[in-house]
Amino acid sequence: MQTSCVAxxxxxxxxxLCIVTGASKGFGRTIAKEISLLLKPRSVLVLAARSxxxxxxxxxxxxxxxxxxxxxxxxxxxxxxxxxxxxxSVISAAKEFSIKDMDxxxxxxxxxxxxxVSRYTQSFTNMAEVDSYLxxxxxxxxxxxxxxxxxxxxxxxxxxCIVNVSSLCALKxxxxxxxYCTGKAAREMMFRVLAEEEPDIRVLSYSPGPMDTDMQxxxxxxxxxxxxxxxxxxxxxxxxxxxxxxxxxxxLKVLLEDSYLSGAHLDFYEL
Amino acid sequence: MQTSCVAxxxxxxxxxLCIVTGASKGFGRTIAKEISLLLKPRSVLVLAARSxxxxxxxxxxxxxxxxxxxxxxxxxxxxxxxxxxxxxSVISAAKEFSIKDMDxxxxxxxxxxxxxVSRYTQSFTNMAEVDSYLxxxxxxxxxxxxxxxxxxxxxxxxxxCIVNVSSLCALKxxxxxxxYCTGKAAREMMFRVLAEEEPDIRVLSYSPGPMDTDMQxxxxxxxxxxxxxxxxxxxxxxxxxxxxxxxxxxxLKVLLEDSYLSGAHLDFYEL
Numbered sequence: 207m208q209t210s211c212v213a214x215x216x217x218x219x220x221x222x223l224c225i226v227t228g229a230s231k232g233f234g235r236t237i238a239k240e241i242s243l244l245l246k247p248r249s250v251l252v253l254a255a256r257s258x259x260x261x262x263x264x265x266x267x268x269x270x271x272x273x274x275x276x277x278x279x280x281x282x283x284x285x286x287x288x289x290x291x292x293x294x295s296v297i298s299a300a301k302e303f304s305i306k307d308m309d310x311x312x313x314x315x316x317x318x319x320x321x322x323v324s325r326y327t328q329s330f331t332n333m334a335e336v337d338s339y340l341x342x343x344x345x346x347x348x349x350x351x352x353x354x355x356x357x358x359x360x361x362x363x364x365x366x367c368i369v370n371v372s373s374l375c376a377l378k379x380x381x382x383x384x385x386y387c388t389g390k391a392a393r394e395m396m397f398r399v400l401a402e403e404e405p406d407i408r409v410l411s412y413s414p415g416p417m418d419t420d421m422q423x424x425x426x427x428x429x430x431x432x433x434x435x436x437x438x439x440x441x442x443x444x445x446x447x448x449x450x451x452x453x454x455x456x457x458l459k460v461l462l463e464d465s466y467l468s469g470a471h472l473d474f475y476e477l
Numbered sequence: 478m479q480t481s482c483v484a485x486x487x488x489x490x491x492x493x494l495c496i497v498t499g500a501s502k503g504f505g506r507t508i509a510k511e512i513s514l515l516l517k518p519r520s521v522l523v524l525a526a527r528s529x530x531x532x533x534x535x536x537x538x539x540x541x542x543x544x545x546x547x548x549x550x551x552x553x554x555x556x557x558x559x560x561x562x563x564x565x566s567v568i569s570a571a572k573e574f575s576i577k578d579m580d581x582x583x584x585x586x587x588x589x590x591x592x593x594v595s596r597y598t599q600s601f602t603n604m605a606e607v608d609s610y611l612x613x614x615x616x617x618x619x620x621x622x623x624x625x626x627x628x629x630x631x632x633x634x635x636x637x638c639i640v641n642v643s644s645l646c647a648l649k650x651x652x653x654x655x656x657y658c659t660g661k662a663a664r665e666m667m668f669r670v671l672a673e674e675e676p677d678i679r680v681l682s683y684s685p686g687p688m689d690t691d692m693q694x695x696x697x698x699x700x701x702x703x704x705x706x707x708x709x710x711x712x713x714x715x716x717x718x719x720x721x722x723x724x725x726x727x728x729l730k731v732l733l734e735d736s737y738l739s740g741a742h743l744d745f746y747e748l
Contacts, residue, residue: 290604327671331624333561336616337608344659345607353602379669379740388615388667395662398650400598403702431674469650 216462220309221246225300225354227287228317230255232419233371235264236450237314240458242268247277250303254296254317258284279303287317287350288342297353309365311358312461315347315393316371320421321385324428330384343389348396360406367461370397372411372471382430394471401469408468410460414453415474416441448474487733491580492517496571496625498558498618499588501526503690504642506535507721508585511729513539518548521574525567525588529555550574558588558621559613568624580636582629583732586618586664587642591692592656595699601655614660619667631677638732641668643682643742653701665742672740679739681731685724686745687712719745 222245228234230253238253245251251268255261261282268280283299285292305311321339330336351368358366375383376390394411401409416422416438426438441447456477460466493516499505501524509524516522522539526532532553539551554570556563576582592610601607622639629637646654647661665682672680687693687709697709712718727748731737 293604326674327619327667328623328626328675330619331627333564333612333616333620336619337612340611340615340663341604341608344611344663345604348598348601348607348655348659349604352599355599356602376666379666379673381670381674384619384667384670384674387670388619388663391666392611392615392659392663395647395650396598396655396659399652399655399658402650403597403652403655404599 216464218246219244219312219461221249221307222310222312223250223252223300223303223305223308223358224310224312224314225252225254225296226314226316227254227296227350229253230257230260230264232421233414233417233450233453234314234316235260236454237316237457238264239268240451240454241312242271242273242278242280244458244462245273245278248279250279250281252281252283252296252300254283254285254287256284256286258282287346288338290349293346293350293353296350297357300354301357305358305361305364309363311354311364311366312369313351313354313367314369314371315351317346318343318371318389320424321383321389323383323386323425324430326382326430327384336385339385340389340392344392344396347393351400355407365408366406367408367410368397368400369457369461370394370409370411372413374413374473376411376413376471380431380434382434398469405468408464410466410468411471412457412460413471413473414457415448416446417450417453418447419450422447487735489517490515490583490732492520492578493581493583494521494523494571494574494576494579494629495581495583495585496523496525496567497585497587498525498567498621500524501528501531501535503692504685504688504721504724505585505587506531507725508587508728509535510539511722511725512583513542513544513549513551515729515733516544516549519550521550521552523552523554523567523571525554525556525558527555527557529553558617559609561620564617564621564624567621568628571625572628576629576632576635580634582625582635582637583640584622584625584638585640585642586622588617589614589642589660591695592654592660594654594657594696595701597653597701598655607656610656611660611663615663615667618664622671626678636679637677638679638681639668639671640728640732641665641680641682643684645684645744647682647684647742651702651705653705669740676739679735681737681739682742683728683731684742684744685728686719687717688721688724689718690721693718
């Protein structure tokens with residue numbers, strides 16, 4: 207697998223076509239805003255999510271920002287990534303733009319769902335529920351990644367980078383979080399296989415830590431396992447939840463330095 | 478998590494209700510035959526697979542064996558475990574038998590498919606293909622396990638044991654094996670969560686090593702990655718493929734000793 211030299215003086219991601227899924231809120235929205243500051247003029251940011259309204263708000267913010275005024279093109283795709291059509295519409299939107307003279311193609315696979323954490327493994331008797339969870343959280347990320355790599359094949363001067371927004375749950379089992387842990391473990395392995403296969407592609411699984419997001423609220427309110435639930439309440443009460451901005455800053459630093467081993471799992475707390 | 482004392486003198490699994498999936502051939506068939514020798518009279522073996530003919534052959538073998546003549550009841554369930562109905566029919570068949578006076582409830586989640594190993598990750602653009610793979614290899618095992626645990630709740634004197642037939646692929650990425658690696662990693666985590674949640678249930682992920690089965694032939698013939706493909710050819714040519722019997726013997730020794738940490742991944746080569 208490819209590692210590259212540390213470039214400590216690298217201040218931006220060059221001219222890039224960058225796709226962020228789950229961009230309408232939480233970590234995805236923060237990534238979109240923060241990464242826009244690192245993109246050179248005439249870069250393109252493709253933002254995918256289900257909520258049209260929130261995407262449009264974000265686009266308005268970005269268009270009126272410094273990056274927007276300097277020529278960042280922001281394109282919103284309202285899509286349900288749980289479907290082939292949703293994945294297809296993100297790819298179609300990205301293909302509208304020429305990759306010629308781009309330095310980077312970056313896909314941030316951020317979209318994910320928590321699954322029902324109010325129940326234990328023994329309660330997941332309905333295959334359709336599990337199927338649906340895995341489809342959105344695993345199959346969709348694979349299909350989107352594969353389709354994008356096919357749409358934009360290897361070419362000289364183009365650096366292709368795939369980010370998997372991962373979790374400690376990809377590595378460690380948490381009681382009453384069977385869907386989330388299973389999905390994150392599956393994604394992690396999927397991207398490790400990709401990294402093994404394609405030495406020219408940069409693949410990163412980034413675990414952003416416990417962030418102060420809507421998902422965190424649901425986790426705190428509904429987790430069945432009391433020990434896990436209390437740990438979330440304690441993070442909140444002790445002011446230890448991470449802001450999306452702080453976590454995003456570490457992710458972007460890793461992407462700028464570009465010295466990670468492709469396929470690696472990097473954790474907020476270890477950076 | 479629960480560990481129990483080593484019982485080196487334990488020679489059988491007592492009276493048990495034992496369910497084996499993918500029992501018609503390969504490792505599943507061997508497990509069915511070998512485990513039958515460790516079950517006390519009036520035990521029940523529920524064998525599930527898609528092929529009616531092969532199951533019936535196996536049942537005939539078992540019925541006429543020493544175990545059969547001493548009162549082992551073998552029940553065949555022709556079922557497609559990729560469907561809710563298939564899972565349901567295995568559970569219904571198991572529930573026909575009384576768990577009263579049984580020492581053990583054992584589920585061997587062996588059924589699995591290889592997926593298409595003739596292509597690389599970049600080619601998996603079709604969500605339906607990935608969905609279908611994950612449904613059979615992940616959702617089905619979760620649904621079956623959950624349903625069985627609900628059907629036979631904790632009761633005094635009953636030891637419940639869930640085996641996940643795993644693989645080195647659950648831990649290590651192999652080029653052109655993205656579906657198999659992803660599915661095995663997902664299953665591994667799923668069963669680790671179960672082990673965390675239910676200290677009274679014994680959960681084991683067993684990696685049986687490269688066995689001389691039909692799946693091995695397909696792997697050897699169709700793997701896209703040449704290094705991986707050659708490693709299989711080399712295993713064959715150097716006589717290093719493991720017989721199903723040899724691998725099964727180690728699995729059964731682990732089950733008899735019953736000293737593993739619940740949720741652990743144990744590998745043939747490390748036993």
